[in-house]
Amino acid sequence: MIAAITTLTSLGLLLGMLLSLAARFFQVPDNALREELMELLPGVNCGQCGYPGCGGAADALIAGTASPALCPPGGRALAQSLASKLGRTLEGAGDGPPLLAEIDESRCIGCAHCGKRCPTDAIVGASKQIHFVFQEACMGCGLCIEVCPTECLQLRPQTPTFATWYWPKPVLQGV
């Protein structure tokens, strides 16, 4: 019996060591393109694209199963940079203005759940006080909406201000 135990233990140790060495020396580096895509993606893992986190989205982009305009928080700018990185064209996707979270103050009960959930610390407010979303820090991932017990959070297009308004594109037949 002792012989059997010793054999199995030493076999286990030896194979374990071999495996760990193999893992160290034959390691396949992460796809460089994937890393570049991860650098571009917001990295909050909000899941709005339907893939498990930004890593999953990057894999789907590389595999070609996802459109460069898959990321709602990233908006048009991200869609364009993803498309140029992947050498693909954008087909009018991601055109709408980015949607950002907004709190309906009449319904906020100050439960403070949203602030804890927000990946960018864009929501502030003390407990039992009305909360507020800083639009400058909100990326519209929508994670806060899921945790709000009174459904007072909504994603809305940002209203233009004096500083952000610009002339719309002229409407013509052809130029």
Added chain:
Amino acid sequence: MMRLHGFRGGVHPPGQKHLSAERPIESLPLPSRLYIPLQQHAGAPALPVVTAGQRVAKGELIAREHGVTSAPLHAPSSGTVAAIGGFTAPHASGLPLPAILLDTDGEERWIESEPLPDPFSLSPEEVAHRVGAAGIVGMGGANFPAAVKLSKARQAGVHTLVVNGAECEPYVTCDDRLMRERAEAIIDGTAIMLHALQAPRALIAIEDNKPEAIQIMRDACRQDARIEVLSLASRYPAGSAKQLIQSLSGLETPSGGRGTDTGLLVHNVGTVYSAHRALRYGQPLISRIVTVSGGAVAEPRNLEVPLGALVADLLNYCGGIASEDCARLLMGGPMMGQPLPGIEVPVIKGTNGILALTAAEAGEAHPSSPCIRCGRCVEVCPMGLLPLEMSKRAHHEDWLGVQSLGLSDCMSCGSCAYACPSHIPLPQYFAFARGKLAEQRREERKSAHIRALMEQRQARFERQEQAKAEAAAKRKAAKKSRAVVVEEDDE
């Protein structure tokens, strides 16, 4: 007499200055309420220093500058601050801007001030500082704080001050009237600015469609050998700073550079006049001269208006507008002016004209048709750009293409649209492209900001975890030592 060099391109729109050129400057009766937007200048908005219900004297500071490129605001009349809140901006968007609402009391009670020193006994820095403290900004429409321009120009070693009385926009006659009626004050303001710049020479440039103003200004500056009045051939946009510099010196402002790179600094006559008022009488910039004109205005006039008066007040004083005739309401000239969202918007520091144009004047009868590539826009572009190519790229949203064709050099003078036989709104394409590019830059900045926020949050969580672990370890250690103590006690 110095030789003029001219500039490339340009157009000859009908001047229409006869409508108001012979009307002397009149003061607008004081409105009962003034609406003073906190952002009337390029740069950061001013910060209010008054509260609702506070009584203010005429010329009292009501909002201070915020940041380096900014300008303070002063009460245009005595009265009570009614509120501080959003009010429609004189801007095509019709969006609100924070504004100070002032109920005037009709007393016109000036703020008490100390006797002023002779401006020429002050240091150049002090003169520039006083110009800035008076809230003076470029009054030709660019609204850039004048003090910032003065001190930068002195550092850049500017040798010539150009006083811009060209007034090349059709209809607008406020500078013409100012030069005809207050020439001595402009000459004195020019001398003060020369002192602030420590520059040896000033040129006053006036388009030759204003012969009376040229004659009066020549007579007024006879005593000062440093100042010369020049008559420019009338051609739009001769009064644009870069084109004016090129006409006078033959030097082209480098792309992306400033006018002062050529050794010349351009200030509007209105700005120079305001500097005179600030340094001689201690009066900040609280009023300006506005031309109210256009085919739909009953009696075109030149008015001296307190800042914050509503366009409606001005139009009423000029006999009102026939609303069925008025096809377009503009702030500024017809070439570069802003369409207004309504008549309930205030006059600001850069408002040189209020125009109510009929459909025939505004050219609204012509719908746009496709570009025939005639190249007229290229011929008239004073910046030497290719408007037809730029607009095509803007239409197809090829932002890199628009930028590579020199969008940043376009000054939106509108010459291309004026010359276009297909009536294509070229400047709107460029404004759209500029807006889109600015939006993209904002988005990029925002995503970088968000990334940093996420990293900070992550780091905070790690710190908290670590702190928790340390606290737990401490508790454990304390418990253990307590246990040891207890054991010792037992022994």
